[in-house]
Amino acid sequence: MADLQSQDYIRRSATTLTPPAARNYEQQVAKLIDVTRCIGCKACQSACMEWNNLRPEVGYFEGSYENPMDLGPEVWTLMRFNEWENEKGDLEWLIRKDGCMHCEDPGCLKACPAPGAIVQYANGIVDFVSDACIGCGYCVKGCPFNIPRISQTDHKSYKCTLCSDRVSVGLEPACVKTCPTGAIMFGTKSDMTDWAQERIKDLKSRGFENAGLYDPPGVSGTHVMYVLHHADKPSIYSDLPEQPHISDFVSFWKGLIKPVALAGLAFTALAGFFHWITVGPNDVQPEDEAEAERLLRSAEKPR
Amino acid sequence: MTYPSGTIIRYSAASRINHWITGGCFVLLVLSGLAMFHPMLFFLSNLFGGGQWTRAAHPWIGVVLFISYTGLIIQFWRDEMWTRDDLAWTGAITRVLVNEEDGVPEVARFNAGQKFVFWAMALLVPVLFFSGLVIWEVYFSSYTTIEQQRIAVLIHSLAAIGAIIVWIIHVYAGLWIRGSMRAMTQGYVTPGWAYRHHRKWFTRLAETGSKGPVPRVSHDTPSIRSGS
Numbered sequence: 001m002a003d004l005q006s007q008d009y010i011r012r013s014a015t016t017l018t019p020p021a022a023r024n025y026e027q028q029v030a031k032l033i034d035v036t037r038c039i040g041c042k043a044c045q046s047a048c049m050e051w052n053n054l055r056p057e058v059g060y061f062e063g064s065y066e067n068p069m070d071l072g073p074e075v076w077t078l079m080r081f082n083e084w085e086n087e088k089g090d091l092e093w094l095i096r097k098d099g100c101m102h103c104e105d106p107g108c109l110k111a112c113p114a115p116g117a118i119v120q121y122a123n124g125i126v127d128f129v130s131d132a133c134i135g136c137g138y139c140v141k142g143c144p145f146n147i148p149r150i151s152q153t154d155h156k157s158y159k160c161t162l163c164s165d166r167v168s169v170g171l172e173p174a175c176v177k178t179c180p181t182g183a184i185m186f187g188t189k190s191d192m193t194d195w196a197q198e199r200i201k202d203l204k205s206r207g208f209e210n211a212g213l214y215d216p217p218g219v220s221g222t223h224v225m226y227v228l229h230h231a232d233k234p235s236i237y238s239d240l241p242e243q244p245h246i247s248d249f250v251s252f253w254k255g256l257i258k259p260v261a262l263a264g265l266a267f268t269a270l271a272g273f274f275h276w277i278t279v280g281p282n283d284v285q286p287e288d289e290a291e292a293e294r295l296l297r298s299a300e301k302p303r
Numbered sequence: 304m305t306y307p308s309g310t311i312i313r314y315s316a317a318s319r320i321n322h323w324i325t326g327g328c329f330v331l332l333v334l335s336g337l338a339m340f341h342p343m344l345f346f347l348s349n350l351f352g353g354g355q356w357t358r359a360a361h362p363w364i365g366v367v368l369f370i371s372y373t374g375l376i377i378q379f380w381r382d383e384m385w386t387r388d389d390l391a392w393t394g395a396i397t398r399v400l401v402n403e404e405d406g407v408p409e410v411a412r413f414n415a416g417q418k419f420v421f422w423a424m425a426l427l428v429p430v431l432f433f434s435g436l437v438i439w440e441v442y443f444s445s446y447t448t449i450e451q452q453r454i455a456v457l458i459h460s461l462a463a464i465g466a467i468i469v470w471i472i473h474v475y476a477g478l479w480i481r482g483s484m485r486a487m488t489q490g491y492v493t494p495g496w497a498y499r500h501h502r503k504w505f506t507r508l509a510e511t512g513s514k515g516p517v518p519r520v521s522h523d524t525p526s527i528r529s530g531s
Contacts, residue, residue, distance in 0.1 A: 135355060141438075292505065
């Protein structure tokens with residue numbers, strides 16, 4: 001049976017061939033999270049659990065509104081709360097919905113060794129195909145945002161799917177649908193960028209002169225974007241990376257050394273082969289045995 | 304253990320068992336490791352029952368190899384110590400490579416090439432073991448930062464490539480120098496083999512009336528003939 005979604009891949013992990021490319025007329029999508037309109041109600045967290053049938057183990061109160069305290073195999077989105085004192089000495093409560101950013105240049109996909117375990121659809125969504133996941137944790141090393149989490153139960157990696165199942169049938173992601181303040185929007189990437197600019201203009205007129213859009217160019221942009229009141233300081237939003245990019249260690253490991261290493265192995269093996277067919281084996285000669293025998297006999301002579 | 308009469312013992316049974324445990328683990332590690340290194344070699348994971356099994360088995364095989372190689376170090380380090388003679392032998396390597404061993408400086412139990420393989424692995428195996436622990440997701444991922452894991456996985460890959468190249472050299476040398484394979488499988492070599500390739504070792508064995516693999520030390524052990 002044809003899996004039509006497999007014709008929508010524009011990137012496929014651990015694949016040296018071009019993925020199916022005929023179905024090429026698809027709009028890029030994006031989720032826009034307007035941090036300035038978020039009230040921290042966590043309806044998005046609940047909606048994510050409900051739609052995706054996720055029930056993380058109930059934990060303990062750790063003295064923070066943040067609950068649970070981290071993303072996990074069953075926690076694909078999480079409200080992160082930070083109390084920040086601004087330049088005027090006023091408190092700002094910065095609440096950011098954390099989760100997969102759906103990078104245009106996904107580090108997880110680049111690092112993944114299992115063919116087809118991580119795919120990127122033509123609409124830009126980066127998805128984990130759990131069936132093919134081998135649980136090695138390379139995606140964790142590839143991700144510049146510290147998002148994927150490996151389950152200790154089934155040894156598979158999990159993260160936000162951007163509700164790829166909903167989006168593929170024309171619905172918005174569950175978190176978008178549930179957000180009561182309209183802080184989470186979903187649409188084409190160009191529409192979301194335009195809408196963000198309007199929001200930024202409004203924020204600037206109200207005194208947030210550094211308001212801006214977080215769509216980091218280091219990963220060629222993301223399909224989850226933030227409107228921030230302080231776009232000059234992303235790190236105050238619970239360590240949102242300033243300039244995210246795929247680590248140079250990962251780029252080197254997954255780039256240059258792969259072909260060079262295989263060439264090195266092939267060269268060494270071929271050098272051996274050509275030595276064999278030119279010089280050939282080194283055999284013990286009858287003279288060696290005779291000499292050895294003579295030496296043994298002389299050693300045996302009584303001293 | 305009996306060996307054909309007139310032959311010389313090159314490797315004891317313990318050494319051979321130790322060597323082949325190491326070698327078997329190494330081959331399995333190369334196959335499973337390359338499967339996770341390059342997409343074109345991912346098919347090798349089928350040999351281990353799929354990707355999940357490959358990922359799960361690889362580190363455990365590595366643990367066995369690490370212990371096993373430690374055994375080889377304990378058994379062989381004395382005979383693998385670098386001496387000034389090794390430099391002279393290395394200087395004559397071009398003659399060795401074309402099978403013209405006349406006039407090449409005599410070598411003891413191991414030549415400089417064998418010592419290179421031994422010490423390269425003695426360096427690379429621990430590097431692989433400890434960098435491998437850092438990226439052993441199931442048990443050790445929580446002890447290091449992600450950045451440290453990125454560095455570890457890069458070191459692990461580079462060290463593995465180095466080790467595989469050393470291993471190809473090692474295997475080819477074993478095929479090229481006829482008689483070496485039997486030395487490591489059945490344990491013995493002919494006197495002519497020892498005379499041709501390890502004359503200093505052979506001479507010491509002859510002088511002390513030893514069968515090998517190491518010359519008996521005459522002042523604390525009675526020689527074979529002293530009793531008769």
